[in-house]
Amino acid sequence: MIKIAMVEDDVQLAELLTEYLKQFNIEVTNFEEPFLALSSLNIYKYDLLILDLTLPGMDGLDVCKEVVSKHKIPIIISSARSDITDKVTALQLGADDYLPKPYDPRELEVRIKTILRRYNQNNEDVKENKKGIFKLDSDKREITKKGQYIKLTAAEYEVLSLLIKREGFIVTREEIFDNSDLLNHDYESSGSLAVIINRIRQKIEDNPKEPKHLQTIRGMGYKFLQ
Incomplete structure (x- = not known):
């Protein structure tokens, strides 16, 4: 089973994505608070991180930077922020993909598997x-x-x-x-x-x-x- 950590404070969206991805043997653990996600990454092994940018208490770009510095895990940015600067900065920090909201959950599922195939090949x-x-x-x-x-x-x-x-x-x-x-x-x-x-x-x-x-x-x- 593919294990995903997701940082998303939109509870309804998180529940929708979790239920949708479950049918593809993808288990999602969502964290509304970025600090909880960072703590969990230090304890548990996840295959991939889905990260929103607009979060309570800590900007998603700062979360991305910290994750990249401490963990070897692919990251998909999932954000409603449309500023091209955010996208460029996220990718420069080490994110693997940037998926602007709103999007079809099917696209997220395909991107997850594509990135994991590439990640495994690179390893x-x-x-x-x-x-x-x-x-x-x-x-x-x-x-x-x-x-x-x-x-x-x-x-x-x-x-x-x-x-x-x-x-x-x-x-x-x-x-x-x-x-x-x-x-x-x-x-x-x-x-x-x-x-x-x-x-x-x-x-x-x-x-x-x-x-x-x-x-x-x-x-x-x-x-x-x-």
């Missing part, structure tokens, strides 16, 4: 260069273990590459389907995803019956560890 180099047993080369669509090429089917590669990119975090089955061009929810009902996971374990684990790298987190999904 692949970090994962690929990280010291570890497994290396992911997205350009070649190859995964190696201790320098040895792992022969994978297209579906196996998609699943394993996603898990490597999210190393250390639980990835739900829904996230795997949402981020795959090959898998759809028919795999979920047929149990084929479990078959793919087992095939991957046969190829990467020293003992597939006691997996150390590709772990099942019961009731939640899967976690990959080096």
Whole structure:
């Protein structure tokens, strides 16, 4: 599930967006007060921040500046302020997108997923260069273990590459389907995803019956560890 932090003091708009995005497996936690949002960002991990500019107690541009200085998280500015200076300043501070109000919630949903795809792609180099047993080369669509090429089917590669990119975090089955061009929810009902996971374990684990790298987190999904 995609976890979003939103700073929006318009309660009705926040509720509308929260309900709309829920159907796309996007969980929104809204904060009417920017200081509460900043505190939460220090404690919890969110995939993206949606930030209004006109806020009580603290200007949204100042919030943006503080978030960029302390956290590595993509930011969408959602604001009714039409001054081009605000847009330019927000982007210069490090915001990833600026969505002027009013807008269709469908556009927000598309922008969220577009930015997260780009953000994850930009972070692949970090994962690929990280010291570890497994290396992911997205350009070649190859995964190696201790320098040895792992022969994978297209579906196996998609699943394993996603898990490597999210190393250390639980990835739900829904996230795997949402981020795959090959898998759809028919795999979920047929149990084929479990078959793919087992095939991957046969190829990467020293003992597939006691997996150390590709772990099942019961009731939640899967976690990959080096």
